[in-house]
Amino acid sequence: MSIKDVLSPFTAWKNLFRDPVSIRDPLNRAAAPRYRGFHQNDVAQCIGCGTCEDICQNGAIDMVPVEGIATKQGDSGLRPRIDYGRCCWCALCVDVCMTHSLSMSNVYTWVDGDPDAFRFTPGVDKKPWDDAALGYRRPEEHRLTGRVRAPMGEIEPAERIDSFAEIVDGYDVAEAQFEADRCVSCGLCVATCPTHMAIPQYIKAIRDGDYDLGVSLLYESNPFSGICGRVCTHKCETTCATRHEGEPIAIRWLKRHIMDQVSVDQIKRVLVKPTAPTGRKVAIVGAGPAGLTAAFDLAKQGHQVTVYEALDQPGGMTRWGIPEYRLPYDIIDQDVDIIRSVGVDIRCNARIGTDITLDQLKADHDAVLLGLGLQLGRATRIPGSEHADVRKAVDLLRLATAGEPIAGGTPREVVVIGGGNVAMDIARTLARLQQQAYGEVKVILTALEDRAHFLADPEEIKEAGEEGVIILDARGPQQVVVENGSVTGLKTWRVKAIFDEQGRFAPSYDEADAQFHPGSMVVEAIGQMTDASLLGDAMTEQLAWQRGRLQVDVGGRTSASWLWAAGDMVRGPDVVSAVADGHRVAASIHAALQEGIAK
Amino acid sequence: MTMRELYDRTKALFPLGELIEQRSGGNNDLVFVTVPAAHLRATILHLRDKEGFSHLVLLTAVDWLEEGQFQLTYLLNNRQQAYDLGLRVMISRDSATMESIHDVWPTAATYQRELREMFGIDFPGSPRIEEEFILEGWNDIPPYRRDFDTLKYAQEKFSERPGRKTHDPETHMRQQLYPDMSPTGK
Numbered sequence: 001m002s003i004k005d006v007l008s009p010f011t012a013w014k015n016l017f018r019d020p021v022s023i024r025d026p027l028n029r030a031a032a033p034r035y036r037g038f039h040q041n042d043v044a045q046c047i048g049c050g051t052c053e054d055i056c057q058n059g060a061i062d063m064v065p066v067e068g069i070a071t072k073q074g075d076s077g078l079r080p081r082i083d084y085g086r087c088c089w090c091a092l093c094v095d096v097c098m099t100h101s102l103s104m105s106n107v108y109t110w111v112d113g114d115p116d117a118f119r120f121t122p123g124v125d126k127k128p129w130d131d132a133a134l135g136y137r138r139p140e141e142h143r144l145t146g147r148v149r150a151p152m153g154e155i156e157p158a159e160r161i162d163s164f165a166e167i168v169d170g171y172d173v174a175e176a177q178f179e180a181d182r183c184v185s186c187g188l189c190v191a192t193c194p195t196h197m198a199i200p201q202y203i204k205a206i207r208d209g210d211y212d213l214g215v216s217l218l219y220e221s222n223p224f225s226g227i228c229g230r231v232c233t234h235k236c237e238t239t240c241a242t243r244h245e246g247e248p249i250a251i252r253w254l255k256r257h258i259m260d261q262v263s264v265d266q267i268k269r270v271l272v273k274p275t276a277p278t279g280r281k282v283a284i285v286g287a288g289p290a291g292l293t294a295a296f297d298l299a300k301q302g303h304q305v306t307v308y309e310a311l312d313q314p315g316g317m318t319r320w321g322i323p324e325y326r327l328p329y330d331i332i333d334q335d336v337d338i339i340r341s342v343g344v345d346i347r348c349n350a351r352i353g354t355d356i357t358l359d360q361l362k363a364d365h366d367a368v369l370l371g372l373g374l375q376l377g378r379a380t381r382i383p384g385s386e387h388a389d390v391r392k393a394v395d396l397l398r399l400a401t402a403g404e405p406i407a408g409g410t411p412r413e414v415v416v417i418g419g420g421n422v423a424m425d426i427a428r429t430l431a432r433l434q435q436q437a438y439g440e441v442k443v444i445l446t447a448l449e450d451r452a453h454f455l456a457d458p459e460e461i462k463e464a465g466e467e468g469v470i471i472l473d474a475r476g477p478q479q480v481v482v483e484n485g486s487v488t489g490l491k492t493w494r495v496k497a498i499f500d501e502q503g504r505f506a507p508s509y510d511e512a513d514a515q516f517h518p519g520s521m522v523v524e525a526i527g528q529m530t531d532a533s534l535l536g537d538a539m540t541e542q543l544a545w546q547r548g549r550l551q552v553d554v555g556g557r558t559s560a561s562w563l564w565a566a567g568d569m570v571r572g573p574d575v576v577s578a579v580a581d582g583h584r585v586a587a588s589i590h591a592a593l594q595e596g597i598a599k
Numbered sequence: 600m601t602m603r604e605l606y607d608r609t610k611a612l613f614p615l616g617e618l619i620e621q622r623s624g625g626n627n628d629l630v631f632v633t634v635p636a637a638h639l640r641a642t643i644l645h646l647r648d649k650e651g652f653s654h655l656v657l658l659t660a661v662d663w664l665e666e667g668q669f670q671l672t673y674l675l676n677n678r679q680q681a682y683d684l685g686l687r688v689m690i691s692r693d694s695a696t697m698e699s700i701h702d703v704w705p706t707a708a709t710y711q712r713e714l715r716e717m718f719g720i721d722f723p724g725s726p727r728i729e730e731e732f733i734l735e736g737w738n739d740i741p742p743y744r745r746d747f748d749t750l751k752y753a754q755e756k757f758s759e760r761p762g763r764k765t766h767d768p769e770t771h772m773r774q775q776l777y778p779d780m781s782p783t784g785k
């Protein structure tokens with residue numbers, strides 16, 4: 001206790017020897033129904049966002065860990081503890097509570113000789129008023145945070161269907177400020193982002209109009225920010241605190257907004273400069289998100305990095321797999337340009353095994369990283385699927401990016417097998433090509449999952465529907481029907497269940513519910529795998545594998561000490577996960593190079 | 600008499616702003632209207648003596664910090680008709696001075712003392728206007744001004760009970776869920 005606490009209430013001292021003015025409540029009446037008394041917290045609803053702590057003008061709240069409440073995605077595991085020595089019963093914390101879990105009972109009388117008893121965690125430390133039915137509950141009209149997103153402008157379906165122009169407009173400054181204003185800066189989203197971007201901090205930079213800071217925060221964790229700002233799977237938004245009371249913050253669009261506001265030169269200016277050259281050399285195979293992220297990190301750490309790309313332009317699946325209407329190519333060019341600017345040497349048209357061998361890479365470098373991606377489409381292997389007009393989605397998407405025609409021309413009528421984002425991408429791409437060529441869309445998409453369990457993003461499904469793609473759920477492909485040497489369509493059965501009782505993938509069908517979907521082409525979009533043939537037989541034999549995937553440690557190192565692997569080929573297909581993996585593997589390579597033990 | 604009729608009559612005499620009907624359901628018995636500071640006294644004298652608004656319900660203020668203005672609201676009541684009429688006066692936040700009306704309604708003096716203490720709005724000539732009202736020994740900017748930082752004040756003035764400790768959710772989650780993974784671009 002400080003001296004001022006002892007001395008300041010002089011005015012109270014003079015009352016010391018008077019008779020008390022207060023009297024015991026003779027009726028022991030309950031307080032008014034909406035009286036603001038001791039807090040109640042439904043700790044199962046509370047997500048530990050700390051917004052109550054932030055708003056309290058008396059500094060009465062601490063966020064504390066609670067035994068039995070685990071930290072998990074979307075819940076910090078912390079709960080508010082209130083110091084009633086400071087609380088003034090204003091109820092701001094109740095009004096701002098993001099989950100509506102916090103309220104106040106109408107109980108306010110409590111006598112205890114121990115001042116520390118008046119500091120407790122409502123809902124955790126049991127109190128007689130925990131179940132009180134009366135008290136202050138936030139009135140419906142008291143909303144301190146906005147519940148609705150700043151709307152995003154989009155090209156209308158009728159206008160966009162015959163074009164590959166980007167659909168989404170992006171936010172202007174006023175819209176972005178509005179959206180950024182809804183963020184309560186709790187930071188719950190950061191744990192969910194695979195690369196743990198500084199989300200609340202860059203959103204604050206938007207609020208403050210400080211785009212230099214904003215973009216430098218983006219580049220701290222994600223050199224694919226332009227790309228992720230458009231096509232990220234935005235898992236972060238699934239744990240945003242604001243989703244409990246309304247729409248989650250449009251985190252992805254805010255990231256895009258920062259990237260839209262800054263010029264390439266501005267980004268290069270704020271980038272952390274590479275350290276002095278170390279003399280170490282790293283070869284990276286594959287110029288996709290994982291490989292280039294690792295390249296970016298390693299180049300900044302002073303290593304000499306060369307990236308070998310088999311195709312004629314860098315970007316990996318972001319370029320060759322994602323359609324232009326979602327991700328314009330100049331955005332990829334810009335992200336890649338900035339990665340190059342820290343000294344990364346990217347060599348295109350350099351296919352390992354043909355143009356240069358893995359042995360050569362090993363001989364010329366201190367470490368080699370494989371970021372091959374998943375460029376081979378998986379096959380359904382159903383009868384008829386070996387026909388030339390049964391194609392893989394990834395192959396067709398690659399043709400679309402290259403601007404090359406489909407052999408035999410754009411099909412007038414097509415059936416797509418698959419329910420993920422790649423299936424949507426190829427369905428929507430073919431729909432556009434059909435509209436351009438024939439003035440009408442005839443695309444049927446058959447997915448194994450039912451609507452409630454679709455793998456594709458909801459907005460992809462919605463937009464595909466708007467563009468005329470017919471989406472059929474719970475259909476299992478049985479046979480590609482071929483008549484007189486030509487594909488005429490796909491036969492499906494209704495799916496009863498996808499997994500068996502042990503949770504293994506083993507679809508069961510209702511054979512009575514058979515359908516025929518007409519089409520002169522069938523496209524398989526049921527997943528991808530890595531083409532690891534470049535490793536060659538000897539190397540494949542030598543490395544350790546696990547279920548068809550190269551076995552790596554947490555840092556991405558394979559069983560060969562000079563060889564690492566990263567990205568989709570070891571994790572799973574998602575740009576931002578590949579970025580996170582790129583960082584992780586770069587750290588592992590850097591550590592090994594410093595120890596000088598690579599090779 | 601409706602509030603609208605009263606408004607039209609009064610507007611013929613004084614430069615009133617537009618009529619804002621706050622309780623529009625039922626009999627429209629709560630309305631607000633702005634009046635220039637220089638015309639406040641004449642307006643309330645007229646309303647008191649000619650229109651039956653015999654009672655000052657309250658006098659309060661709003662700090663429109665961004666606009667550099669204080670809004671004073673004089674809420675008058677006509678008991679006979681059960682009407683409430685709020686007169687809003689905008690004054691500059693810089694000099695923050697307003698003519699006193701304690702001679703029109705003595706109760707105004709108490710409100711004016713409170714406004715002087717909580718907002719720093721002066722009412723020269725109002726009884727005991729200089730005296731402390733409820734804040735004893737206050738030595739900061741008036742606490743109802745929006746640029747007063749309540750939390751900072753509370754933290755400086757009141758010591759915390761020993762043993763308090765808080766946790767930042769983002770940091771706590773990193774420690775619990777991904778302690779080894781910092782964004783390595785740093």
Ligand code: SF4
Nearest residue numbers: 056087088090091093
């Ligand atoms: S009621 Fe007011 S003072 Fe008390 S803990 Fe909540 S915000 Fe803080």
Ligand code: SF4
Nearest residue numbers: 046047049050052097
């Ligand atoms: S604002 Fe509500 S949900 Fe968030 S920590 Fe406080 S009580 Fe829990």
